[in-house]
Amino acid sequence: xxxxxxxxxxxxxxxxxxxxxxxxxxxxxxxxxxxxxxxxxxxxxxxxxxxxxxxxxxxxxxxxxxxxxxxxxxxxxxxxxxxxxxxxxxxxxxxxxxxxxxxxxxxxxxxxxxxxxxxxxxxxxxxxxxxxxxxxxxxxxxxxxxxxxxxxxxxxxxxxxxxxxxxxxxxxxxxxxxxxxxxxxxxxxxxxxxxxxxxxxxxxxxxxxxxxxxxxxxxxxxxxxxxxxxxxxxxxxxxxxxxxxxxxxxxxxxxxxxxxxxxxxxxxxxxxxxxxxxxxxxxxxxxxxxxxxxxxxxxxxxxxxxxxxxxxxxxxxxxxxxxxxxxxxxxxxxxxxxxxxxxxxxxxxxxxxxxxxxxxxxxxxxxxxxxxxxxxxxxxxxxxxxxxxxxxxxxxxxxxxxxxxxxxxxxxxxxxxxxxxxxxxxxxxxxxxxxxxxxxxxxxxxxxxxxx
Amino acid sequence: xxxxxxxxxxxxxxxxxxxxxxxxxxxxxxxxxxxxxxxxxxxxxxxxxxxxxxxxxxxxxxxxxxxxxxxxxxxxxxxxxxxxxxxxxxxxxxxxxxxxxxxxxxxxxxxxxxxxxxxxxxxxxxxxxxxxxxxxxxxxxxxxxxxxxxxxxxxxxxxxxxxxxxxxxxxxxxxxxxxxxxxxxxxxxxxxxxxxxxxxxxxxxxxxxxxxxxxxxxxxxxxxxxxxxxxxxxxxxxxxxxxxxxxxxxxxxxxxxxxxxxxxxxxxxxxxxxxxxxxxxxxxxxxxxxxxxxxxxxxxxxxxxxxxxxxxxxxxxxxxxxxxxxxxxxxxxxxxxxxxxxxxxxxxxxxxxxxxxxxxxxxxxxxxxxxxxxxxxxxxxxxxxxxxxxxxxxxxxxxxxxxxxxxxxxxxxxxxxxxxxxxxxxxxxxxxxxxxxxxxxxxxxxxxxxxx
Numbered sequence: 001x002x003x004x005x006x007x008x009x010x011x012x013x014x015x016x017x018x019x020x021x022x023x024x025x026x027x028x029x030x031x032x033x034x035x036x037x038x039x040x041x042x043x044x045x046x047x048x049x050x051x052x053x054x055x056x057x058x059x060x061x062x063x064x065x066x067x068x069x070x071x072x073x074x075x076x077x078x079x080x081x082x083x084x085x086x087x088x089x090x091x092x093x094x095x096x097x098x099x100x101x102x103x104x105x106x107x108x109x110x111x112x113x114x115x116x117x118x119x120x121x122x123x124x125x126x127x128x129x130x131x132x133x134x135x136x137x138x139x140x141x142x143x144x145x146x147x148x149x150x151x152x153x154x155x156x157x158x159x160x161x162x163x164x165x166x167x168x169x170x171x172x173x174x175x176x177x178x179x180x181x182x183x184x185x186x187x188x189x190x191x192x193x194x195x196x197x198x199x200x201x202x203x204x205x206x207x208x209x210x211x212x213x214x215x216x217x218x219x220x221x222x223x224x225x226x227x228x229x230x231x232x233x234x235x236x237x238x239x240x241x242x243x244x245x246x247x248x249x250x251x252x253x254x255x256x257x258x259x260x261x262x263x264x265x266x267x268x269x270x271x272x273x274x275x276x277x278x279x280x281x282x283x284x285x286x287x288x289x290x291x292x293x294x295x296x297x298x299x300x301x302x303x304x305x306x307x308x309x310x311x312x313x314x315x316x317x318x319x320x321x322x323x324x325x326x327x328x329x330x331x332x333x334x335x336x337x338x339x340x341x342x343x344x345x346x347x348x349x350x351x352x353x354x355x356x357x358x359x360x361x362x363x364x365x366x367x368x369x370x371x372x373x374x375x376x377x378x379x380x381x382x383x384x385x386x387x388x389x390x391x392x393x394x395x396x397x398x399x400x401x402x403x404x405x406x407x408x409x410x411x412x413x414x415x416x417x418x419x420x421x422x423x424x425x426x427x428x429x430x431x432x433x434x435x436x437x438x439x440x441x442x443x444x445x446x447x448x449x450x451x452x
Numbered sequence: 453x454x455x456x457x458x459x460x461x462x463x464x465x466x467x468x469x470x471x472x473x474x475x476x477x478x479x480x481x482x483x484x485x486x487x488x489x490x491x492x493x494x495x496x497x498x499x500x501x502x503x504x505x506x507x508x509x510x511x512x513x514x515x516x517x518x519x520x521x522x523x524x525x526x527x528x529x530x531x532x533x534x535x536x537x538x539x540x541x542x543x544x545x546x547x548x549x550x551x552x553x554x555x556x557x558x559x560x561x562x563x564x565x566x567x568x569x570x571x572x573x574x575x576x577x578x579x580x581x582x583x584x585x586x587x588x589x590x591x592x593x594x595x596x597x598x599x600x601x602x603x604x605x606x607x608x609x610x611x612x613x614x615x616x617x618x619x620x621x622x623x624x625x626x627x628x629x630x631x632x633x634x635x636x637x638x639x640x641x642x643x644x645x646x647x648x649x650x651x652x653x654x655x656x657x658x659x660x661x662x663x664x665x666x667x668x669x670x671x672x673x674x675x676x677x678x679x680x681x682x683x684x685x686x687x688x689x690x691x692x693x694x695x696x697x698x699x700x701x702x703x704x705x706x707x708x709x710x711x712x713x714x715x716x717x718x719x720x721x722x723x724x725x726x727x728x729x730x731x732x733x734x735x736x737x738x739x740x741x742x743x744x745x746x747x748x749x750x751x752x753x754x755x756x757x758x759x760x761x762x763x764x765x766x767x768x769x770x771x772x773x774x775x776x777x778x779x780x781x782x783x784x785x786x787x788x789x790x791x792x793x794x795x796x797x798x799x800x801x802x803x804x805x806x807x808x809x810x811x812x813x814x815x816x817x818x819x820x821x822x823x824x825x826x827x828x829x830x831x832x833x834x835x836x837x838x839x840x841x842x843x844x845x846x847x848x849x850x851x852x853x854x855x856x857x858x859x860x861x862x863x864x865x866x867x868x869x870x871x872x873x874x875x876x877x878x879x880x881x882x883x884x885x886x887x888x889x890x891x892x893x894x895x896x897x898x899x900x901x902x903x904x
Contacts, residue, residue, distance in 0.1 A: 030482040031571045032494050034797040035590075037663050039491045040677075042484050079843035080782060083673030119483045121573035138487075192658040200652035206644040206679055211489050221535035225492075227658055228698075330532060345486040391531035 002052045002247070004096035006162035010050055010155060012065040017151035020114055020144050021063040023106070024050065025127055027118040028057050040208065044118045045339035045346070046152055048248045052095050057123075059106055060097075061113070069097040070106040106130065114144035116152070119346060138348045153351045156344055158377030163338065164427065166249035167379055168436060170207065171425055173243040174251040175440040177201040181215075181239055182257050182450050185231070191215050192227040194237060202243045210244035210251060210341045219256060219419020220387040222331060233260040236267055238419050242341060250341045252381050253437055254423035261451035263444050270386050270417045271444050273305030277384040278422045278442065281333060285426055285433045291370045291380065295333040298384045299325040299364060310410045323364030324405045327392055332368035334381035337425055342369060343379075376430045383423030388414070454504045454699070456548035458614035462502055462607060464517040469603035472566055472596050473515040475558070476502065477579055479570040480509050492660065496570045497791035497798070498604055500700045504547050509575075511558055512549075513565070521549040522558040558582065566596035568604070571798060590800045605803045608796055610829030615790065616879065618701035619831060620888060622659065623877055625695040626703040627892040629653040633667075633691055634709050634902050637683070643667050644679040646689060654695040662696035662703060662793045671708060671871020672839040674783060685712040688719055690871050694793060702793045704833050705889055706875035713903035715896050722838050722869045723896050725757030729836040730874045730894065733785060737878055737885045743822045743832065747785040750836045751777040751816060762862045775816030776857045779844055784820035786833035789877055794821060795831075828882045835875030840866070 014022070026048075029041035043054035050067065051060050058071035069092050074085040092100035107130055117124050117135040128135050133142065140146035159167065181198040188194045195215040202209060216224040217231060219238030231237065240254040256271070258264070263271055277298040284297055303316035303325045311328075312319055319325060336343035336352065344351030349359060354372040359365075370380065388411075392398055424437040441447055466474070478500075481493035495506035502519065503512050510523035521544050526537040544552035559582055569576050569587040580587050585594065592598035611619065633650040640646045647667040654661060668676040669683060671690030683689065692706040708723070710716070715723055729750040736749055755768035755777045763780075764771055771777060788795035788804065796803035801811060806824040811817075822832065840863075844850055876889040893899055 030491065030573070032491075033497060033571065033792040034794065036675075036797065037793060039482065039484075040664060045485060076843070080841060081673075081675040083670065083676060084842065119485065121482070121577070125573070190656075190658070193656045196652040196654075196656035199655055200648040202648075203651055204642075204645045204648035206642070212492060218535065221533075223488075223533040224535060340485040341489060342486065345488065389532060390536065391528070 002094060003162045006160055007050065007052045007096055008065070009160070011062055011067055013155055014050070014062060014151055015065040017154065018114070018147055020112065021061060022148055023059055023061050023110060023113045023115050025115070025118050025123050026051070026055050026058045027120040027123045030120055030122070043248065044116075045248060045344070046116050048339055049152070049156060053091075053247060055091060057103070059103070061106070061109060066098040067096070068109075069095070069100040070103050071100075072103050112144075114142070114148040116145065116149060116347070138346070139350070149347050149350055153344060153347065156338055157336070157351075157372075158375050159338060159379060163249065164379075166245045166247055167251065167337070167425070170210070170243045170245050170249050170251035171253075171436045172439075173202055173205045173207055174241065174253045175437055177241055177243065178239065178253055178255050178440050179450065181241070182255065182447060185237060185257065185259055186261055186451060189231055190227070191217060191229050191231065191237070194231075194239065195227050195241075198239060198241045202241075205243070207243040207245055210242045214238065214240035214254075217259070217418070219385075219421065220389045221419070222387070231259045234264065234416055235259040236417065236420060238421055240421065240423065248339050250337060250339065251425055251437075252337055252341050252423065253425065253440065254383055254421045255440065255442075255447070256420045256422065257447050257451065262448060264416055266414050267417050267420075268444055269309055270414065271420055273302060273309065274384050274386050274420050274422055275442055275444070276305055277301040278382055278424070281382045281384065282424065282426055282433060282435060285374060285380070285382075285428055287374055287376045287428060287430065289374050291333075291372055291374055292365070292368060294382070295365070295368050296320060298333045298382075299329060302329050302384060302386070310407050311414070313405055313407055319405060320364065322405075323362055324402050326364035327398060327402055327406065328386050328388070329384060330363070330367065330387070330389065330392060331385065332370070334383050334423070335369040337379045337381055345369070374428045376428050378428045379436070380426055380428065381423055382426055383421055385419065385421035386417065387419040388417065454546060455614045458612055459502065459504045459548055460517070461612070463514055463519055465607055466502070466514060466603055467517040469606065470566070470599055472564065473513060474600055475511055475513050475562060475565045475567050477567070477570050477575050478503070478507050478510045479572040479575045482572055482574070495700065496568075497700060497796070498568050500791055501604070501608060505543075505699060507543060509555070511555070513558070513561060518550040519548070520561075521547065521552040522555050523552070524555050564596075566594070566600035568597065568601060568799070590798070591802070601799050601802055605796060605799065608790055609788070609803075609824075610827055611790060611831060615701060616831075618697045618699055619703065619789070619877070622662070622695045622697050622701050622703035623705075623888045624891075625654055625657045625659055626693065626705045627889055629693055629695065630691065630705055630707050630892050631902065633693070634707065634899060637689060637709065637711055638713055638903060641683055642679070643669060643681050643683065643689070646683075646691065647679050647693075650691060650693050654693075657695070659695040659697055662694045666690065666692035666706075669711070669870070671837075671873065672841045673871070674839070683711045686716065686868055687711040688869065688872060690873055692873065692875065700791050702789060702791065703877055703889075704789055704793050704875065705877065705892065706835055706873045707892065707894075707899070708872045708874065709899050709903065713900060715900065716868055718866050719869050719872075720896055721761055722866065723872055725754060725761065726836050726838050726872050726874055727894055727896070728757055729753040730834055730876070733834045733836065734876065734878055734885060734887060737826060737832070737834075737880055739826055739828045739880060739882065741826050743785075743824055743826055744817070744820060746834070747817070747820050748772060750785045750834075751781060754781050754836060754838070762859050763866070765857055765859055771857060772816065774857075775814055776854050778816035779850065779854055779858065780838050780840070781836060782815070782819065782839070782841065782844060783837065784822070786835050786875070787821040789831045789833055797821070826880045828880050830880045831888070832878055832880065833875055834878055835873055837871065837873035838869065839871040840869065
């Protein structure tokens with residue numbers, strides 16, 4: 001399952017970029033109710049990138065292309081509860097480590113190493129204690145940490161074949177999960193039931209969800225994580241569900257479909273606008289293109305479509321310049337995908353933003369998670385959406401600013417369109433794109449067909 | 453859904469036991485890959501007991517039967533991502549709070565209050581900073597904390613009607629999940645597929661799993677949390693899966709069934725021994741009986757059965773006295789069940805063990821999680837098991853000590869019995885017991901019948 005050559009390659013590539021040693025911790029599973037009732041373990045993505053497999057309570061030291069593994073052997077007592085576990089030597093062999101030591105040896109080898117803070121606070125405290133310096137989550141605390149972050153970002157921005165194989169695996173399972181969700185909806189009476197059908201497929205393939213699923217008739221609540229609503233004929237259901245492989249690689253897919261199997265004419269009108277933006281953005285992807293331009297292109301197609309439907313008034317380009325599109329499409333067109341669903345978001349905008357660039361304070365650009373020129377080997381999502389968010393539409397400031405741009409009467413006729421998003425995972429290739437999620441239909445008529 | 457009278461009752465009962473103010477924090481969801489990709493939120497059980505509903509980043513002050521709520525209103529930005537959220541005032545009304553304040557007010561009201569540390573380390577650090585004293589997870593750091601823990605334990609040891617209603621809800625969903633798992637197994641080809649079917653039912657009812665499911669053909673690995681094995685005819689599948697309600701109340705059920713629908717004669721022999729222990733223990737439960745005696749009774753019935761099968765040799769009582777039963781049944785007969793699957797295990801043995809008692813160092817008793825006289829209103833699990841744990845059977849020390857007690861040739865004939873456990877949830881009533889999980893068959897023939 002693990003490709004040691006790939007791992008050694010990644011370690012060597014890191015060595016080509018920096019000239020100081022690095023220690024990366026894997027982390028541990030946080031406890032939920034009490035110590036033995038814990039959340040499932042999820043290793044730090046930076047650790048996974050170089051070590052290949054999730055090992056709890058471990059650390060790796062990377063130096064000159066070599067990897068030393070630090071972990072304790074399972075205690076005899078743990079054999080009773082957890083069975084025969086691989087020893088340190090077994091794991092060292094499996095991941096192609098150059099040496100392997102008990103954890104306590106690490107503290108003598110830790111002078112002047114660079115690191116990246118893990119997400120679990122327990123290990124994070126341990127990191128700081130061992131290194132005898134404080135670490136800030138989200139940003140570098142020391143110049144070598146900063147250099148390390150940049151080096152890792154430059155590696156993880158584009159994917160090797162081993163990574164792509166894993167991402168494809170995750171994508172394929174997610175595609176099937178969505179197909180089953182779409183096909184089962186007419187038999188389901190609640191959001192929770194559709195979620196169950198979709199996640200069940202992911203669990204049956206021995207994968208986990210890469211993020212908390214969104215399965216909702218209130219698609220306008222962008223990060224909705226509740227599933228208590230009943231499904232009613234006439235509702236649209238928005239499902240943003242993605243699998244993650246056992247080695248930690250993610251996928252991220254959204255589809256929106258009508259609960260009763262038929263888009264109403266207003267739903268279909270808006271769906272086709274979102275789909276036009278989706279398709280146009282994907283067609284525009286190729287190496288060298290600025291992702292920010294893809295975002296603005298998506299915004300323009302959305303604005304054009306909404307003007308054609310009589311919902312927005314005026315010239316599409318001018319509307320985008322004044323961020324009128326963002327009334328209905330308030331988030332970014334997408335993000336990097338890899339070991340994390342928003343890849344390397346633990347490093348803040350250092351990963352998503354090209355050096356020297358910062359977040360725009362424009363309403364229609366500030367939520368963009370990625371602002372870099374595209375490169376072959378990157379995987380990005382494209383996920384335009386249309387939402388009627390009460391917090392935006394009823395906001396006095398927005399209402400005043402955009403009052404003349406919106407045909408409010410026309411908008412009232414769209415009360416059955418609360419939220420639509422269409423999201424695919426796109427590999428940037430030398431010549432353009434490969435839509436990794438291409439086996440999942442996007443066209444409204446194909447979705448209706450699947451529901452028949 | 454929430455019964456304010458029950459909550460007020462619990463608050464008043466606490467006030468009857470202690471004469472100092474208490475602050476309990478709810479906690480927050482730990483981040484997984486990065487801040488926005490977090491584990492699902494699970495509120496501290498002590499907070500849930502008095503506040504009734506999970507509210508992230510909140511605290512309650514309990515004094516003289518009154519409850520003050522401390523939480524910040526959702527930020528305007530969060531409305532965009534999370535929709536209209538209830539305000540502090542809405543929540544205060546919902547949970548019957550006497551007053552409600554922003555979080556920052558708490559630090560002026562926190563002198564000399566008792567508390568219990570939460571499990572999430574982020575909030576735990578905050579607790580310590582606010583209280584300006586250090587807290588140890590698992591034990592009281594100050595005398596008033598100790599008194600608080602004992603007071604809460606005395607309340608949570610037995611359940612009011614509101615709690616029982618929630619536990620019954622969780623149990624009923626788990627019972628159905630097990631039925632579906634049993635009925636679907638012949639169509640499944642991996643552990644992961646059976647897990648998916650079972651958890652899917654729980655998700656479809658908008659509940660979560662109360663703990664990480666065990667669904668394994670290696671039942672001898674007691675806390676097995678992997679699901680990668682294929683199912684082969686002749687395997688037994690052990691499934692320990694339980695639902696938790698939206699308000700946090702747990703259930704905990706285990707069944708073991710043959711993958712092909714028929715117990716082999718060796719599997720059936722051992723199954724019936726475990727079931728005899730299970731049934732005898734449940735029949736012995738009533739107020740006043742020591743749970744430790746139930747455990748020893750289970751051990752004796754197991755030993756008797758194994759002697760009858762010719763696997764153990766000698767007098768059952770003598771075998772139990774020397775812990776020979778624990779070779780095959782190395783864990784305790786069960787535990788408390790409530791808001792936590794091992795209820796109040798965050799307080800260590802302060803909850804599970806009657807004052808003045810400590811863990812036995814006997815191999816056959818030391819893993820017992822509960823050592824108290826039973827009282828009406830308690831909910832406990834009864835979960836005897838038989839396992840062939842290589843770490844025990846091959847352990848030189850055990851091998852030597854028990855060599856004469858075991859018929860090793862006979863044992864060899866049981867190679868298709870790796871692990872069997874049968875676990876039910878039992879309410880202690882004034883007159884004896886109510887088996888909350890009674891709608892799920894335990895008899896081997898009934899399970900075979902369900903699989904037909």
